Amino acid sequence: MWKKLHLWVIIVFALLLVASVGYGALSYYSGQDTVPEKVTAGGVDIGGLSIDDALKKLDQYEQQLESRTVTVEGNAEAKAEGSQTWKAAEIGYNAEFVGVKEELKKLRAGNVWTRSKFRYHFPTSFELKQSYDPAVFDKLVRSEFDWIDSNKPVNATRKITDNDEVVYTAHTDAYRIDVAPLEEKVASWITVPDSQLGGQPEQALTVQLGVKTVHPEITLEKLKDEGIDRKIMEFTTDFATSAEGRAYNVTSTAKALNDWVLEPGEVFSYGDVVAKTEKEFGYKEAPVISNGKLVPGIGGGICQVSSTLYNAIIRTAGIDIVERRNHSLPVAYLPKGQDATFASGSIDFRFRNSTGKQLIIRTVVENRKLTVKLFGTMPEDIRYDIDSSIVKTVQPAVQKVTDKSLGAGQSVTVQKGSIGYVVDTYRTMYKDGKQVSREKISHDTYRAQPIVVHVAAGAGGSSGSQSSGGVVEDGI
Template identity: 85%
Template sequence: MWKKLHLWIIIVFALLLVASVGYGALSYYSGQDTVPEQVTAGGVDISGLPIDDALKKLDQYEQMLESRTITVDGNTAADAEGSKQWTAAEIGYKAEFIGVREELKKLRSGNVWIRSKSRYHFPSTFELKQSYDPAVFDKLVHAEWDWIDSNEPVNATRTIASNDKVVYTPHTDAYRIDVEPLKEKVASWIVVPDSQLGGQPEQTLTAKLEVKTVHPEITLEKLKDEGIDRKIIEFTTSFATSAEGRAFNVTSTAKVLNDWVLEPGDVFSYGDVVAKTEKEFGYKEAPVISNGKLVPGIGGGICQVSSTLYNAILRISGIDIVERRNHSLPVAYLPKGQDATFASGAIDFRFRNSTGKKLIIRTVVEDRKLTVKLFGTMPENIRYDIESNIVKTVQPAVQKVTDKSLAAGKQVVVQNGSVGYVVDTFRTLVKDGKNVSREKVSHDTYRAQPTIIHVAPGSGGSSGTQNSGGVVEDGI
């Protein structure tokens, strides 16, 4: 009996001894305040370190990444000055180890069994999460150099002064921060590649502030390329003897024609000028030409503007005359063969700007004189001389008309006849003072006006009235 009890005591004691030894070993295992072996976090080796040292090392690494600096050099275009430095954290970068702090905390939490389990199953690697918001950097850069973006580009201007000088005012460029290249450079530097984590990445980055030039829509070069170099010709006619109505019509039409712009290839139509003048000012009564006679009408005088313009156009190069006709009667303000008539719906004065450059027409009315000036491009060493020659005269016919109011044998001259003309007009190109070429530009006919005699019945006169049909020239 005693022997059996003694055996059980020995067995129990042995079991208690074994249990005591095993628990002590487990307690020792779970009570270690170090990181298990072969553990890295984001490439940072924390194997075997005391937990506090490991936590400190992780904090320092995160801080090191976030305290890296970016220096933006503003000494670039647009007279930007100075430089600005930011840390990675300030421009939107963040570095954070994922899960490692929580796992390290578990090594110190719970009973022996829980801590032992945490240590036994402790992960060998942890991720370092990096994030970067480029919008933060974008905002900081624009805030620092916002004055660069504050100006707007200003177009170049062209004015024609009162002395006919063409004056150009240069354009003003504006500038805009071009932050995209800068953002790309920062983005390629700020997020450390996984292969470089754990080491000492590049701590500083210096980058230039890029500024791009913004040109206005109309630059000085573009404006000058339009070809308005100078006044290339002017031509003047007088309407000193014109009555008030005719003077009004000339002046009003000239106002509308002033600053008329022709682009390269444009076809000018005098009918457009007349229509616009009628709409804006209206026309007054003044003599017009109808059926070869001067009669009262509306718009008399408008052809003095077209004829003055025609003479200016004849004296420059690069113009193609599309449509032009002389008056049926000679005009007093120009030599024969150098006029250009107009009749609404029937006759127009048209020409094409074939100079390859822009052409500006300006007009001046002063002291009953009309001056047409053309501004564009033309070599200063050339000019065109205009010469008109009468190649034939046509004597007026005698037209007798029966007038019942006259006594037998009586006759009265009611209209003196006028001679008609056939005229050729030539244009001579003069270069450096020498005649280079000569061309005929028109062959014009001015009708002879008959002598009209009223005679008594039975004296051989024709009956009826003279036809008053035909287009109305020099009016509307």
């Protein structure tokens, strides 16, 4: 009996001893204040470190990632000087270990059995979550360099001086911030690849401010391409003997014509100039040609402007005459065959700008002289001479008109009449001073004015007067 009791005592004691030893080992295992071996978080090795050191190491790594810097340098092209530097956290970047800190703290929580079990099943790998909001970076960059976006482009200008020089002023470009390329570079840098996590990330990135160039509507190149290189021709006529009404009409029409712009291929119509003059200035009374005679009328003098323009045009390369007629009577201010008349609704002066570039017509009236100037493109080694020759003359007819106030055998010449002419006009082209072509550009007829003689009744004269109808032209 005693032997059996002694055996049970030994067995119980042994069990108690084993339990005590096991509990002590378990207590030691669960009571360790270190991270289990071979544990990593986002590539950071924290296995074997004390829990506090591990937590500190993880915090430092997060801070290291978020304190990296991005520097945006100004753009010399946009005249944006200086630079601005931001930390990664300031531009929308965030780095955070997922769950590891909470899990580490659990190693210290609970009883021996709970801590032992948790330590035994502790994960060996934890994620580092990175996020980046490019909108934050976009807003910061635009705010820092906002003055760039407020600039406006300025058109190039062209001015023709009083000395007939064509002066160009260059355009001014504006710039707009182009954040997209910056965002792309920053985004590819700021989020550290998984393969590089745990190491030493690149601490700084420097990028240049991106800008987009905004050209104005009219650039210097575009303006110069219109072809207004220089003054290519001018021609002057005189109206010193004109009465006040005619001088007014010449001056007003010249003002309406001034700075007239013709696009390539455009057909100019002198009727448009006359209409503009009537609207803006009106016309005064001055002699006009009606049915081959000079009579009082409204608008006398306007054809001196068309004729002066015609002479500038026919001395310029690359312009095609579409419609032109001479006056029915010669004019005093130009050689025969070199005038261009106008009659509203029936006769126009038209030409086509075939130079391939713009053509600008300018006019100057000074000291009773009218000058028409053409600005555009024309080879400097080309010039034209104009000459006219009288092909034949036409003697005036004698027209007898019965005048009952005259006595038998009496006669009075009331109109001396004038000779008519047929005229051919030629244009000769010279290149480098040598003649290369000669062409006839017009064949014109100026009607003879009859000699009008009043005779006594019965002397064979006709009764009545000449018709005053027909086309009304501008006169001398």
